[in-house]
Amino acid sequence: MKSDPCNLLIIYTTTNGRTGDMVQPIQKGVIDSGLKATVKTISEVCWEDMVSANGIIVGTPVRFGDVDWEIKRLFDVTALQGYPGPLSGKVGGAFTGGGKPGSGAELALLSMLHILLNHGMVIQGNAHSAHYGPVALAESSKDSIYSTCYDWGRHWSDLVYRLYQSNSPKS
Amino acid sequence: MKSDPCNLLIIYTTTNGRTGDMVQPIQKGVIDSGLKATVKTISEVCWEDMVSANGIIVGTPVRFGDVDWEIKRLFDVTALQGYPGPLSGKVGGAFTGGGKPGSGAELALLSMLHILLNHGMVIQGNAHSAHYGPVALAESSKDSIYSTCYDWGRHWSDLVYRLYQSNSPKS
Amino acid sequence: MKSDPCNLLIIYTTTNGRTGDMVQPIQKGVIDSGLKATVKTISEVCWEDMVSANGIIVGTPVRFGDVDWEIKRLFDVTALQGYPGPLSGKVGGAFTGGGKPGSGAELALLSMLHILLNHGMVIQGNAHSAHYGPVALAESSKDSIYSTCYDWGRHWSDLVYRLYQSNSPKS
Amino acid sequence: MKSDPCNLLIIYTTTNGRTGDMVQPIQKGVIDSGLKATVKTISEVCWEDMVSANGIIVGTPVRFGDVDWEIKRLFDVTALQGYPGPLSGKVGGAFTGGGKPGSGAELALLSMLHILLNHGMVIQGNAHSAHYGPVALAESSKDSIYSTCYDWGRHWSDLVYRLYQSNSPKS
Numbered sequence: 001m002k003s004d005p006c007n008l009l010i011i012y013t014t015t016n017g018r019t020g021d022m023v024q025p026i027q028k029g030v031i032d033s034g035l036k037a038t039v040k041t042i043s044e045v046c047w048e049d050m051v052s053a054n055g056i057i058v059g060t061p062v063r064f065g066d067v068d069w070e071i072k073r074l075f076d077v078t079a080l081q082g083y084p085g086p087l088s089g090k091v092g093g094a095f096t097g098g099g100k101p102g103s104g105a106e107l108a109l110l111s112m113l114h115i116l117l118n119h120g121m122v123i124q125g126n127a128h129s130a131h132y133g134p135v136a137l138a139e140s141s142k143d144s145i146y147s148t149c150y151d152w153g154r155h156w157s158d159l160v161y162r163l164y165q166s167n168s169p170k171s
Numbered sequence: 172m173k174s175d176p177c178n179l180l181i182i183y184t185t186t187n188g189r190t191g192d193m194v195q196p197i198q199k200g201v202i203d204s205g206l207k208a209t210v211k212t213i214s215e216v217c218w219e220d221m222v223s224a225n226g227i228i229v230g231t232p233v234r235f236g237d238v239d240w241e242i243k244r245l246f247d248v249t250a251l252q253g254y255p256g257p258l259s260g261k262v263g264g265a266f267t268g269g270g271k272p273g274s275g276a277e278l279a280l281l282s283m284l285h286i287l288l289n290h291g292m293v294i295q296g297n298a299h300s301a302h303y304g305p306v307a308l309a310e311s312s313k314d315s316i317y318s319t320c321y322d323w324g325r326h327w328s329d330l331v332y333r334l335y336q337s338n339s340p341k342s
Numbered sequence: 343m344k345s346d347p348c349n350l351l352i353i354y355t356t357t358n359g360r361t362g363d364m365v366q367p368i369q370k371g372v373i374d375s376g377l378k379a380t381v382k383t384i385s386e387v388c389w390e391d392m393v394s395a396n397g398i399i400v401g402t403p404v405r406f407g408d409v410d411w412e413i414k415r416l417f418d419v420t421a422l423q424g425y426p427g428p429l430s431g432k433v434g435g436a437f438t439g440g441g442k443p444g445s446g447a448e449l450a451l452l453s454m455l456h457i458l459l460n461h462g463m464v465i466q467g468n469a470h471s472a473h474y475g476p477v478a479l480a481e482s483s484k485d486s487i488y489s490t491c492y493d494w495g496r497h498w499s500d501l502v503y504r505l506y507q508s509n510s511p512k513s
Numbered sequence: 514m515k516s517d518p519c520n521l522l523i524i525y526t527t528t529n530g531r532t533g534d535m536v537q538p539i540q541k542g543v544i545d546s547g548l549k550a551t552v553k554t555i556s557e558v559c560w561e562d563m564v565s566a567n568g569i570i571v572g573t574p575v576r577f578g579d580v581d582w583e584i585k586r587l588f589d590v591t592a593l594q595g596y597p598g599p600l601s602g603k604v605g606g607a608f609t610g611g612g613k614p615g616s617g618a619e620l621a622l623l624s625m626l627h628i629l630l631n632h633g634m635v636i637q638g639n640a641h642s643a644h645y646g647p648v649a650l651a652e653s654s655k656d657s658i659y660s661t662c663y664d665w666g667r668h669w670s671d672l673v674y675r676l677y678q679s680n681s682p683k684s
Contacts (some may be wrong), residue, residue, distance in 0.1 A: 065473065065627040069585035076582040084298030089333075100490075101440075102477030106448035113288075114578040116622055117296025117303055122330065125288025127255030131287055131407065138467030139481065148442075154225070157291065158535055161262075162334055236456040236644065240414035247411040269614075271661075273350040273648030277619035278456055285449055302578065306615030308651065319613075386635025426640030429677075453625070459626075459645055464672065467630025469597030474630055501635065502601075505675055 006036045008160065009049055012059030013042040013068055018097030018136050019061045019094055025146045026057065026134065027093060029153020035160060042070045047078050055091035055160050056121070058112055065104030066111050075115050088120030088152065091163060093156050095134040105135045124159045126152065177207045179331065180220055180271030184213040184239055189268030189307050190232045196317045197228065197266060197305065200324020209217060213241045218249050226262035227292070228333050229283055233267055236275030237282050246286050248268045259291030262334060264327050266305040266320065276306045297323065348378045350502065351391055354401030355384040360439030360478050361403045362393020367488045368399065368437060368476065377502060384412045389420050397502050398463070399431035400454055404438055407446030408453050417457050430462030433505060437476040437491065447477045464478050466501045467511050470492065519549045525572030526555040526581050529608030529622070531649050532574045538659045539570065539608060539647065542666020549631065555583045560591050567633060568604035568673050570663055571625055575609055578617030580623050588628050601633030604676060606669050608647040608662065618648045637672045638667065 010027060014020035023039055028101050030037045037057070040049060050056060060067040079087065094112035098105030113123055125131050130152045135146045172230045181198060185191035194210055208228070211220060221227060231238040250258065256257045265283035269276030280303055284294055296302050303324045352369060356362035367380055372379045379399070381393060392398060402409040421429065436454035440447030451474050455465055465471050472494045478487045523540060527533035536552055543550045550570070553562060561664030565568060573580040592600065607625035622645055626636055638644050643665045650656045 004291050016184070061586070063589045064631040066579065066585060066624050069582050069589040070395045070577070070580060072582035072585045076576045088298045089295070097669070098443075100471065101443065101479045101482055102448055102451065102472055102474060104448070104473060104627070104631060106444055106446070107452065107624075109444065109619075110281075110449065111579050111624055117294065117297065118300075118577040118617060120296050120298030122293060122295045123288065124260070124293045127259045127289065127291030130287070130443065130444055131291075131446060132444060139486075144481075150388055155252070173561045213628070226417050234414070234418045235460040237408065237414060240411050240418040241415045242404070243408060243411035246450055247405045271642065272611075272614065272653055273619055273643055273645060275456070275460060275619070275644060277615055278453075280615065280624065281620065282408050282449075285446070289406040289446060300613065301615055302617060303615060305554065308614045310657075311614055315652075384575070430640045431637070442534075448514065452623075455630075456623070456645070459636065460640065462638050462640030462644075464635060464637045465630065466635045467633050469601045474627070506516030 004063065007053050008035055008037040008055045009053040010037050010039045010057045010059065011042065011045045011074070013061065013070055014097070019059050019095070022059060022095050022097060022134055022136055022145065022149045025149035026153040029150040030157050033154050033157035035126060035157050042074060045096040046073070046127070047081055050079065051086050053090065054164055056087070057095065057156065058116070059092040059095045060106040060108055060112055062098035062104045065107040066106055067115070071112070079119065084120065090121050091156070091160050092116035092121035092123050095152070097136045100139050101137060106132070109133050112155070120165055126155050153155060174253070178224050179206055179208040179226045179333045180224040181210045181228045181230065182213060182216050184232065185239055185268070186232040190230050190266070191308055193230060193266050193305055193316065193320045196320035196323040200321040201328050204325050204328030206328050207311050213245060218252055221250065222257050224261065225335055226264070227258070228264040228266065228327065229292070230266045231279055233269035233279040233285055234279040238279055240284070242283070250290065255291065261292050262327070262331050263287035263292035263294050264304055265295070268307045270309050272308060276308060277303070278302050280306060288318060293330070295327070295332065297326050345495070349395050350377055350379040350397045351373045351383060351395040351399065352379050352399045353387045355403065355412055357402035357403040361401050361437070364401060364437050364439060364476055364478055364487065366493045367491035368495040371492040372499050375496050375499035376498050384416060387416070391423065391424055393428050395432065398429070398507055399435040399437065399498065400458070402435045402450060402454055404440035404446045404450040407449040409450055409457070413454070421461065426462065432463050433502050434458035434465050434499070435475055439478045441480050443479060447479060448474070451475050451477060464501070464505065466498070467495050520566050521550040521568045522566040523550050523552045523570045523572065524555065524558045526583055526609070528574040532572050532608070535572060535608050535610060535658065535662045536649055538662035539666040542663040546667050546668050546670035554680050555587060558587070559592055564591065564599050566603065567677055568576070568605040569600070570608065570669065571629070573621055574609045575611035575617045575621040578620040580621055584625070584659055592632065597633065597647065603634050604669070604673050605620070605634035605636050606646055607627035610649045612651050614650060618650060619645070622646050622648060625640055631671055633678065635672070637669070639668050
């Protein structure tokens with residue numbers, strides 16, 4: 001018997017609101033896949049939330065081509081407890097809101113994924129869209145951001161099902 | 172019924188032999204986990220090998236902080252067939268042999284993982300050792316390289332079991 | 343007496359034309375700064391062009407989140423001659439044409455810069471725009487691509503002047 | 514008349530002492546090149562130190578394959594003042610102390626360089642050794658760490674001379 005896949009967590013912080021706007025469509029993609037995801041801001045989340053989750057998605061604004069310092073502190077300080085081990089094997093994912101093309105959004109996104117890999121988490125890319133996770137730029141239309149985030153939420157949920165449940169509600 | 176997890180593939184090329192020396196211990200780690208992995212050099216591998224595999228591990232020497240150009244050509248040209256899609260959901264992994272600390276081995280390794288993520292593959296980090304995949308440097312001892320590669324081969328196989336088989340031979 | 347700063351080189355290859363369209367505005371930015379830059383495609387450029395240049399800008403399309411394999415071969419094979427040393431201290435730069443936001447353009451751009459750094463070249467970021475070099479996405483307007491590339495060409499030329507000439511024609 | 518190249522700054526923080534041990538040989542390399550560099554820890558450094566410096570070298574321990582969160586906060590919060598602009602054109606550099614090969618040292622180092630590039634700073638790679646900046650691993654010998662750091666300090670100073678002074682004391 002596999003464990004309950006419903007204990008999923010979205011952690012985020014936002015500077016100007018762009019990263020924050022990505023949370024709802026991602027969460028809706030997860031919900032429409034038949035799962036549930038709790039949303040916590042960087043100031044609300046605690047270690048127990050992270051340890052007990054089967055999957056964690058982290059949203060960070062682009063800050064000089066890297067993750068936000070408060071997100072980094074969460075992993076450097078909070079998630080250092082019991083390292084290595086507590087987050088191993090969980091499903092990871094990341095999303096980011098940035099500025100212009102080439103202004104560091106992918107670098108921030110990949111730095112976030114590297115942190116999750118370092119903790120032993122499982123990441124899936126996406127060949128069709130948002131290869132490494134959703135990115136919203138200043139010039140992106142609201143519609144394209146919404147659909148990219150929603151589709152990625154569903155894509156991410158597929159991996160949760162593969163790893164935690166033999167039979168998905170969809171089948 | 173899940174598919175046969177035994178169709179696994181290790182692709183590699185080597186410049187001075189360091190990357191080539193990593194193949195055998197990685198393959199042994201996979202075999203000792205109860206799986207089988209076919210080994211092909213960059214000049215032997217064909218697209219059918221890649222498409223039919225459930226998991227692909229790619230070994231590249233460090234070439235100026237990035238993957239070898241023949242490895243890159245394999246993904247730019249050969250794996251472009253039917254893209255996006257054919258490699259989605261397969262288990263991916265990478266290893267690399269480099270020179271001194273800081274001479275580009277991690278950059279090459281991560282560039283390889285980014286390519287696999289771009290194709291939609293599933294990657295797991297390792298919290299305990301070889302976070303992103305095994306790296307052998309010139310100053311590394313043969314013993315440490317062997318054990319790092321072997322342990323990673325077993326770690327990687329665990330993900331193959333999680334994704335492709337409910338009951339592993341170990342349980 | 344400092345050397346002639348006019349021997350500058352732009353090397354590029356293009357898949358669907360997007361990277362190729364960036365060449366002209368970058369070259370115009372360099373010319374309007376009082377310098378000259380020769381443009382060569384990946385199939386035209388030879389090692390002598392590279393060794394004799396004081397500065398080299400490389401344009402690559404995004405290929406699975408990394409540089410094009412022919413660009414990689416140029417550095418793995420051609421530029422291996424006499425390595426390390428021949429390209430040390432020259433001014434480097436890179437640009438790339440990609441698809442959607444987050445589809446790998448920054449990763450390709452930075453992989454290119456890492457290759458140039460590995461060869462000992464000098465890179466300057468840009469705090470105001472195109473931090474790591476110009477990126478053109480599918481959804482970017484022609485005007486924004488043109489101005490980003492042109493401005494970056496002028497920015498890049500400033501570093502050429504700083505490194506190669508006490509008095510620029512502008513002063 | 515070019516400005517005084519002597520106002521150079523080394524900022525660092527250290528976890529277990531490995532990154533801290535790299536400061537002295539780097540500083541000695543700078544001094545033996547005829548320059549001076551002030552050393553400040555992350556808790557001592559202030560924005561005025563950074564703005565008034567002609568060159569800044571940042572040392573960070575490897576923290577989950579990225580820069581330390583306090584280093585990140587320095588750039589996210591302190592260096593945000595007056596951004597973009599205040600650090601543009603200064604000479605940048607980075608070094609890092611990490612654990613095993615492949616445990617994230619290069620990723621941390623390159624993330625640091627990307628932050629400096631984002632601020633418009635000038636970075637030079639090194640074709641001969643420590644391509645992107647010095648890296649010390651747990652298994653590296655004290656002698657190899659010392660010579661790598663010292664040589665890099667001299668290499669870095671060469672760029673300071675090229676950018677800030679026509680005639681170096683060495684010539």
